[in-house]
Amino acid sequence: MRMKKTLKNMIICMAVPVCLMLTPVTSLAGSGADTSASVMRLEKTSGTVKVTQSSGKDAKVIEKMRLNSGDDIKSSSKSYAYISLDDSKAVKLDENSEAEVKKSGKKLEVDLKSGNLLFDVDKALSADESFEIKTATMTMGIRGTCAQVEKRADNAASITLLDGSLNCTLTDPVTGKSQSVQLKAGEHADFFTGDAYANGGQIIKRKATVKDLKGFSLQYILDNKETAARILKSSGIDLQGLTRKQVDEIISGEQSGAAPSDNGGRTSPTAEWYSKKEG
Numbered sequence: 001m002r003m004k005k006t007l008k009n010m011i012i013c014m015a016v017p018v019c020l021m022l023t024p025v026t027s028l029a030g031s032g033a034d035t036s037a038s039v040m041r042l043e044k045t046s047g048t049v050k051v052t053q054s055s056g057k058d059a060k061v062i063e064k065m066r067l068n069s070g071d072d073i074k075s076s077s078k079s080y081a082y083i084s085l086d087d088s089k090a091v092k093l094d095e096n097s098e099a100e101v102k103k104s105g106k107k108l109e110v111d112l113k114s115g116n117l118l119f120d121v122d123k124a125l126s127a128d129e130s131f132e133i134k135t136a137t138m139t140m141g142i143r144g145t146c147a148q149v150e151k152r153a154d155n156a157a158s159i160t161l162l163d164g165s166l167n168c169t170l171t172d173p174v175t176g177k178s179q180s181v182q183l184k185a186g187e188h189a190d191f192f193t194g195d196a197y198a199n200g201g202q203i204i205k206r207k208a209t210v211k212d213l214k215g216f217s218l219q220y221i222l223d224n225k226e227t228a229a230r231i232l233k234s235s236g237i238d239l240q241g242l243t244r245k246q247v248d249e250i251i252s253g254e255q256s257g258a259a260p261s262d263n264g265g266r267t268s269p270t271a272e273w274y275s276k277k278e279g
Contacts, residue, residue, distance in 0.1 A: 040067040040085050040101055047079025047095070067101055074098040075115070078255065080216060085110075088123035089131060094216040095255075109134065112151050118217045120146045120227055121164075137193045137201070140168045145185075146227060148217045157191045159183065160212040163227075163234040172200040181205060186235035188212050210237060215251030222247055 042051065042065045051059040054070025067073075073081050073093060081093040083101065085108050093099055097115020102108070108131045110117070117133075124144035125131060131142040135151040145164025151157050159168060161183045171178045172193045177200025183189055188208035193201035213221075221228050221239050228239045 038086055040069075040071075040083070040103060041065065042067055042073065043082045043084050045075075045079065045081050048076040049079055049081045049093075050074045050076075069103040070100065072098065072100045072113075080219075085131070088121060090120045092118045092120075092216060092220045094118075094214065106130070108132070111135075112149055114151060114153075116148065116150045116214060116216065118146070118148045118220055120220070120224070122146075122227070122230070137173055138168060138170050138191050140166050142166065146231060148213060150214075155193045158188065158212075159191075160188045160208045160217075161185055161235070162208075162231045162237060168203075170201045170203055172197075175200055177201070179203065185231075186237060208235070208237065210239065213239075215247060215254050218242060218247045218250060 042049075042061065042063075044063050045061060049061055050073070051061050051065070051067070052072040052074070053059055053068065054072075059065070059071070067083070073083065075081050075093050075095050075097050077095055079095050083091040083093065085091065085101070085103075089108065091099070091110060094116035097117060098113040099115075099117060100111040100113065102111065106126075106129045108129075110119070110133045112133060112135050119133060119142070121131065121142055121144045125142070133140050133142065133149060135149070135157045137155055138157045140147075140149075140159065143164070145166060146162045147166060148160040148162070149157065150159075155173070159166065163185050165185065166183045167180060168183060168189065168191070169178055169180045170191045170193065174193075179200055181189060181203045183205070186208050187205055189203055189205045191201065191203055218239065221231065222242050222244065225240075228242075232238050232240060
């Protein structure tokens with residue numbers, strides 16, 4: 001009996017340290033999984049990017065820095081910002097652009113104040129999630145899609161939808177009148193408000209072409225082959241043959257104010273690529 005009791009005590013003593021060693025490891029793994037997917041981050045930048053907190057204080061910009069609701073991100077000339085809203089929602093901010101990110105629970109919002117952005121949502125939102133991108137006059141509800149959004153200074157905005165579908169609402173800031181349009185992959189829409197447009201503004205929809213896409217968007221798609229494949233399947237717009245040299249030429253042309261096909265009167269490789277892909 002005494003031997004059995006001693007052996008039992010030895011087994012218990014050996015088991016306790018094992019349990020103590022396992023417990024904190026399991027706890028840490030669980031806490032990491034609970035938070036990583038829901039954090040907004042400025043994943044990386046190129047050039048000069050400024051982050052201003054909701055308090056008005058400028059934050060030190062570092063790679064993979066955590067963003068809080070109300071943070072404002074502003075890019076300078078020849079500069080880009082790459083933002084992850086969670087593990088399935090990415091936003092790229094073009095040069096000379098500004099956007100504010102907002103989050104409340106599972107509700108996300110990006111307010112494009114100036115310039116352009118591309119958003120890429122590669123997984124459909126769940127029923128209890130919401131994601132909106134806004135300009136001064138337009139709101140779009142996003143479920144799972146990829147699109148380029150442009151905000152112009154003349155109370156106008158444009159969307160080039162590459163994947164999925166979008167419900168967009170245009171609201172006249174003076175009259176408060178609203179109208180909505182449903183876009184599907186491969187469509188482009190221009191949104192206008194102001195004195196020249198009666199009845200709350202005007203929405204003009206047409207088929208999208210590769211010429212609607214700016215260099216920063218093409219650069220993102222070139223670096224994300226899975227997104228290019230989704231775009232081709234969803235919209236029929238083939239961006240898989242695009243090269244780094246062509247994208248660099250497009251961006252250089254935009255920054256100099258020249259058209260992508262303007263190459264001193266000669267036909268450039270990019271112009272040839274456009275002519276094959278257009279429509």
